[in-house]
Amino acid sequence: MLTQTWKRGDPPCLYGGMDGRRVVDGKLSWYQPLGRCHWIAFFSMAIGVLNYPDLDWRFVSGDLHTVPVGFDANGNPKVVMDILMFDRMSADESLALTKKTAACGTTHERGAAQFEQLYALFIEHRVPTIRACLGKT
Secondary structure (H helix, E strand, O other): OOOOOOOOOOOHHHHOEOOOOOOOOOOHHHHOOEOOHHHHHHHHHHHHHHHOOOOEEEEEEOOOOEEEEEEOOOOOEEEEOOOOOOOOOOHHHHHHHHHOOOOOOOOOHHHHHHHHHHHHHHHHHHHHHHHHHOOOO
């Protein structure tokens, strides 16, 4: 969805920023498009649902960061599935980044609303499909 030129087999990392780290085909680095957290969050949530299907998965999003979070039955966050920043910040720091605003002090309300709609559709339609594949409906 980020770019119309992407095709199956293209490394997601090519669609993000580069920070000098070594990218290895088929390893996590290959899936890390730096600076594209709002877009890779769908993939990250699918990984979370596959590994922790009994949690209640939601996107936690703000101007600067988006992460899928798995909550327990009491509404407590149990897993933060941040494949972009996990090696640089803790789960708490990742969640805190979602609450910060852009340095320019403006939010992108229209874009945020569109992302919220996409996130809701993913949770409503794709998460149950993933769980069904695991036999967890």
